[in-house]
Amino acid sequence: xxxxxxxxVNGNKVPMQFYxxxxxxxxxxxxxxxxxxxxxxxxxxFGEYPFVKEKMAICETPHLxxxxxxxxxxxxxxxxTKVGGKDFDWLMHHEFGHEWWGNKVTDIDWADMWIxxxxxxxxxxxxxxxxxxxxxxxxxxxxxxxxxxxKVPIVQGKDLDTDVVYIGDIYGKGAFFMHTLRxxxxxxxxxxxxxxxxxxxxxxxxxxxxxxxxxxLFSTAANQNLKPLFDFYLRTINKLEVNVKQVxxxxxxxxxxxxxxALPIDIKTDAGTQRTTIDKKxxxxxxxxxxxxxxxxxxxxxxxxx
Numbered sequence: 001x002x003x004x005x006x007x008x009v010n011g012n013k014v015p016m017q018f019y020x021x022x023x024x025x026x027x028x029x030x031x032x033x034x035x036x037x038x039x040x041x042x043x044x045x046f047g048e049y050p051f052v053k054e055k056m057a058i059c060e061t062p063h064l065x066x067x068x069x070x071x072x073x074x075x076x077x078x079x080x081t082k083v084g085g086k087d088f089d090w091l092m093h094h095e096f097g098h099e100w101w102g103n104k105v106t107d108i109d110w111a112d113m114w115i116x117x118x119x120x121x122x123x124x125x126x127x128x129x130x131x132x133x134x135x136x137x138x139x140x141x142x143x144x145x146x147x148x149x150x151k152v153p154i155v156q157g158k159d160l161d162t163d164v165v166y167i168g169d170i171y172g173k174g175a176f177f178m179h180t181l182r183x184x185x186x187x188x189x190x191x192x193x194x195x196x197x198x199x200x201x202x203x204x205x206x207x208x209x210x211x212x213x214x215x216x217l218f219s220t221a222a223n224q225n226l227k228p229l230f231d232f233y234l235r236t237i238n239k240l241e242v243n244v245k246q247v248x249x250x251x252x253x254x255x256x257x258x259x260x261x262a263l264p265i266d267i268k269t270d271a272g273t274q275r276t277t278i279d280k281k282x283x284x285x286x287x288x289x290x291x292x293x294x295x296x297x298x299x300x301x302x303x304x305x306x
Contacts (some may be wrong), residue, residue, distance in 0.1 A: 008100015
């Protein structure tokens with residue numbers, strides 16, 4: 001076992017340990033450097049490491065990886081990628097994220113497993129944002145959107161078992177929903193509210209949560225009813241349908257077809273990209289060519305031109 005002392009964002013000292021195979025002991029200190037990188041990022045967005053009175057540790061195993069409170073299985077065999085010019089271990093980072101999303105914030109029903117896996121996966125994308133910047137983060141979320149299967153909702157009901165709910169989209173679509181939510185409410189509200197979800201006693205440790213709890217928290221913070229957005233993307237497989245219709249020379253009507261309510265959306269025109277609020281009634285704009293809807297891909301959507 002190789003160890004060092006980690007000082008948390010709140011100044012607490014925690015043993016950081018790596019139970020490593022003897023033949024890999026020479027890799028352990030560098031790997032702990034990467035462990036620290038992940039811990040710093042997690043604490044920035046999600047608050048102090050949840051188990052400061054115990055330890056933070058990983059154990060080398062033949063299994064690829066699995067979260068266990070304060071001692072995660074690690075079997076990625078030191079296969080690093082480069083993020084921001086530095087070595088990065090995606091597997092270790094993701095499983096470590098479950099100390100917050102799973103071990104500290106725990107869903108009350110397997111039906112809400114997206115909270116643990118989706119927000120934890122969103123934390124993976126936030127590492128890219130920290131290390132490489134917003135553009136790299138946006139590109140990563142675009143890749144996540146393309147990989148979404150969208151065959152069944154990620155919240156399928158209540159009182160379900162893991163055989164029903166454990167699908168790939170609880171990771172990717174769950175993470176992408178957080179990306180959408182961030183865009184809708186804005187960073188000034190989103191990031192403090194996300195941290196509140198991970199730190200407020202109302203939502204942590206023995207106080208288990210469900211999707212409605214997350215929705216109510218963000219709705220209260222944003223002072224708007226976000227339940228339609230949560231229902232649309234979490235409880236259905238709908239994509240936001242945006243109709244763009246040419247109604248005259250250089251005039252285009254833009255409206256939602258299948259979302260009851262108004263949402264902000266970016267529209268790219270000759271004047272640049274502007275955030276505009278759209279609903280089923282729609283708006284009409286003037287532009288020399290067809291406008292580009294949501295160019296950075298903040299929504300899972302379908303654009304229909306007519």
